Amino acid sequence: MDLLNASPADAKRDPRLQESGRLTGFRFFKEEWPNKPPKAFYDWIYLNALHRQRELAEAVIHYDIFTDIAFNPEKSINCRAGAVALYVALSRRGELLKALSSREAFLDVEANATIKDDGQGVQGSLF
Template sequence: MATRPIFLPAPVGQVGVIEKMLEFKWVPGMAVIQKQKSIRELHKTAAAYGISPVLEISSKSEDQLGQRLSAFNLTFTTKKHKTTYTVESAFQGSKVFQSAGPFIDLMEATPREAKRDIRLKESGNLIGFEFLGKRFPSEPKTFFYDWLYINALHQNSELADQICHFSGFTDIEFNPKKSINCQGYAAALYLSLKINDKLTRALESPSEFLRLTHEQYKNQLRATPVQNKMF
């Protein structure tokens, strides 16, 4: 047995994400087919609690939509330079550490190469992010990743429209005891902003995004309390 979260957009009238921890039968093995068996078990448990349909967002998803929404595959194009990046590479290439960073060359690397770059582990503690000249704080812990993912998703309107048909989202690789950022969480937050007619305002600027989501981050188990100021 294993325990993993499922992410649901908060009820209408409240911007945020509900995280429900579900216990389900885990199918051991590193092969994709084994991961997909575990995904089915997780979704079966979710359905038993009345949560359906559920979309697995990861490269292991059996749904092509879920694969395309993986941070390894989801891309966006910058307005100024018309450069296209994956969410994962942009995220890793924006990290600022105590002794180095950001390593902007990682933005051009493949997602797998970017995530495994040894410099990310040898440069001290993470102190923030810098993306295209804009600085982002390291707290709330998932703020920058969520902002980046949601902006990318909004650019891909065809994909964004399709997630509206799902009640919840999972990421079989995400374990909140070991990880912080999650594409399933970010997708649920996107949907919450959209159904509450806050999405356009949230995307006006990083500070406006944080203003609209700060209550959610205060209640997020893996995030520390929100600072009064963004910078």
């Protein structure tokens, strides 16, 4: 709880991240979130934050492709571009408000989502 008001840089450098063992889950205002599915908590937080920024949320709905040049899959599984794409997909499918209503609803929507993947896993050359 002491990191709640820390800067992002200070929170990332907290020695407990290296010394306390594997991450077992998250606690958000007395609500427990499991580690699985792995990106669920991050995506839920990101989607809720984006949804509260009405102007930004309405702007991203008009796009079909997102990228996050800072994302490094060797260091993280969470990707802002992926979270925004999820926001847009849920919005277009009419499932966004349900997904944002609770942890259980989000996990249910996510578990029943059909994701199309080209199977490559790596972006190809643009040229």
